[in-house]
Amino acid sequence: MQLLANYLTLAALYALIACGYVLVYRVSRVLTLAHGEVMMVGAYLLLTMGTLFHLPPLPAFIAALLMSLVVGLAIYWMVMRRMAGETVFAAVLVTIALGILLRGAMALVWTPRLQYPAEAIAMENPSVALGGSVAVSQASLLIIASAVLVYGGLFLFFRHTTWGVRMRAVGENPRLAAQRGIAPHGPLALAWGIAALTGGLAGMLLSIDTGIDEAMAIIGLKTFPVVLVGGLDSLSGAIIGALVVAGAEILAIYYVDPLVADVAPFLVLLAILMVRPWGLFGTREELDRV
Amino acid sequence: MSDLLLSVEQVEVVYHDVVTAVQGVNLTARAGQIVCLLGSNGAGKTTTLRAISGFIGLDHARVTGGRIVFAGEDIANAAPHICARAGIALVAERDKVFEQLSVRENLEIGMVAGKTGSQAAGGDRLDLKGIYRFFPELERLTGRQAGFLSGGERQMLAIGSALLTSPRLLLIDELSLGLAPVVVERLAAALTDIRDALGITILLVEQNANIALSIADYGFVMENGRIVLDGDAGRLLAHGDIQEFYLGQGAAAGERRSYRAVKQYARKRRWYG
Numbered sequence: 001m002q003l004l005a006n007y008l009t010l011a012a013l014y015a016l017i018a019c020g021y022v023l024v025y026r027v028s029r030v031l032t033l034a035h036g037e038v039m040m041v042g043a044y045l046l047l048t049m050g051t052l053f054h055l056p057p058l059p060a061f062i063a064a065l066l067m068s069l070v071v072g073l074a075i076y077w078m079v080m081r082r083m084a085g086e087t088v089f090a091a092v093l094v095t096i097a098l099g100i101l102l103r104g105a106m107a108l109v110w111t112p113r114l115q116y117p118a119e120a121i122a123m124e125n126p127s128v129a130l131g132g133s134v135a136v137s138q139a140s141l142l143i144i145a146s147a148v149l150v151y152g153g154l155f156l157f158f159r160h161t162t163w164g165v166r167m168r169a170v171g172e173n174p175r176l177a178a179q180r181g182i183a184p185h186g187p188l189a190l191a192w193g194i195a196a197l198t199g200g201l202a203g204m205l206l207s208i209d210t211g212i213d214e215a216m217a218i219i220g221l222k223t224f225p226v227v228l229v230g231g232l233d234s235l236s237g238a239i240i241g242a243l244v245v246a247g248a249e250i251l252a253i254y255y256v257d258p259l260v261a262d263v264a265p266f267l268v269l270l271a272i273l274m275v276r277p278w279g280l281f282g283t284r285e286e287l288d289r290v
Numbered sequence: 291m292s293d294l295l296l297s298v299e300q301v302e303v304v305y306h307d308v309v310t311a312v313q314g315v316n317l318t319a320r321a322g323q324i325v326c327l328l329g330s331n332g333a334g335k336t337t338t339l340r341a342i343s344g345f346i347g348l349d350h351a352r353v354t355g356g357r358i359v360f361a362g363e364d365i366a367n368a369a370p371h372i373c374a375r376a377g378i379a380l381v382a383e384r385d386k387v388f389e390q391l392s393v394r395e396n397l398e399i400g401m402v403a404g405k406t407g408s409q410a411a412g413g414d415r416l417d418l419k420g421i422y423r424f425f426p427e428l429e430r431l432t433g434r435q436a437g438f439l440s441g442g443e444r445q446m447l448a449i450g451s452a453l454l455t456s457p458r459l460l461l462i463d464e465l466s467l468g469l470a471p472v473v474v475e476r477l478a479a480a481l482t483d484i485r486d487a488l489g490i491t492i493l494l495v496e497q498n499a500n501i502a503l504s505i506a507d508y509g510f511v512m513e514n515g516r517i518v519l520d521g522d523a524g525r526l527l528a529h530g531d532i533q534e535f536y537l538g539q540g541a542a543a544g545e546r547r548s549y550r551a552v553k554q555y556a557r558k559r560r561w562y563g
Binding site for chain 1 (some may be wrong): 374382452
């Protein structure tokens with residue numbers, strides 16, 4: 001049972017991070033490789049809300065989330081907007097550079113040592129007993145709850161709102177969208193904004209559990225197989241991908257060796273890429289674009 | 291005579307700063323007219339259409355000479371969504387509909403944009419019901435994903451969704467391409483209805499001269515990036531060269547030459563007997 005609880009937590013964390021990759025890819029066809037860093041920015045923002053403004057947990061989270069959204073919009077507006085019309089490959093390279101830049105900037109501003117946002121915002125993170133000998137941290141429950149909320153919200157958003165339909169339209173065919181009078185910048189900026197928001201949220205919740213230092217960006221990298229396994233352009237694929245990859249990782253920890261766990265996601269990725277290179281739920285034609 | 295809505299004056303389009311695609315193109319459309327632009331492949335019809343709708347910018351081309359005046363404003367080299375909001379809707383040859391969106395969502399995309407659009411069409415704002423009146427087929431398909439529509443249904447959806455942006459000028463590239471003759475006739479009739487009901491101007495780019503000239507008021511013929519002939523649709527339909535080279539009457543089967551080749555041929559025949 002404890003195994004199952006850990007599994008769900010890890011899968012939820014991966015899913016929460018993965019939706020940022022999928023959003024940006026679906027709307028702009030750009031695979032962002034700076035998502036791990038964007039996630040860290042969120043966590044550091046939460047830390048700052050505590051150290052600098054001494055906010056209690058809830059307002060600190062809300063403020064940090066809003067600022068993450070702004071960070072995402074700013075990344076699009078200042079950097080990615082200029083990549084319009086360039087090749088996708090160039091845009092992907094820019095996201096790598098952006099990631100390195102962000103990591104350097106964060107080390108300068110917040111120092112590279114391990115810090116604990118939970119202390120800074122005076123948030124308790126008690127262990128919650130789920131009956132029997134099973135217990136998870138409060139932050140883990142929050143991660144699972146937010147993953148469910150975020151995905152539910154995104155599905156409704158894409159189905160039923162004007163902006164959601166616009167984002168799908170721009171993602172599928174930006175030219176036709178322009179013909180229908182939709183300027184591409186709004187939906188693209190929003191995709192980056194939401195990606196930074198959800199990624200930031202994942203970073204914040206994770207940092208409550210584990211603290212934050214440079215290593216957090218590696219979690220972002222480990223989520224990469226999740227997205228590729230599920231199919232880059234599919235939100236439901238990201239959920240399945242998270243379940244598969246988290247499953248492989250947890251099994252590796254318990255039955256093989258914890259050291260293998262870090263490699264497990266990439267082993268799954270290799271296996272999937274050999275069988276279905278476009279991912280479980282991806283569109284086949286997307287392949288040549290990657 | 292009704293007033294001038296679109297006037298293309300001496301327009302020259304250059305691709306990649308090197309290749310000149312069209313040169314000295316003059317073309318006008320009055321409010322409420324159906325105008326057709328005829329010509330064979332590579333004549334520059336689509337380039338002209340893309341210049342008017344602002345899309346050449348995305349293909350590394352630009353208007354290097356002349357003016358494109360729409361409703362009194364020069365819109366040469368404006369961005370596509372600016373042209374769309376000014377009241378120009380394009381139904382392109384490819385990329386007609388959002389394949390992953392449902393029929394209803396495809397139509398609503400147009401309405402969303404129409405909201406931000408200008409005071410556009412003279413009449414009442416169109417809504418979904420208005421579109422279903424012209425194309426009853428679409429009402430039945432409203433929940434269907436657009437990628438699963440037939441060619442004719444796609445063309446109807448594309449025209450409907452373009453109309454919902456409340457355009458004053460509707461540009462249609464290759465209405466008849468890949469469609470059965472009976473479907474083309476149905477679409478052509480719908481275009482006449484749309485013009486009569488909404489009073490919008492339609493610029494039709496076609497290779498099928500017969501169908502185009504049968505619904506158009508006025509026609510232009512392009513060859514090698516220039517307008518070589520223009521006139522009232524009836525007059526063009528009766529024109530010898532048009533009959534021979536676009537309607538295939540009197541020409542030997544499989545022997546299709548360009549308009550320019552015909553001229554030279556006719557001249558040679560005159561000179562050498």
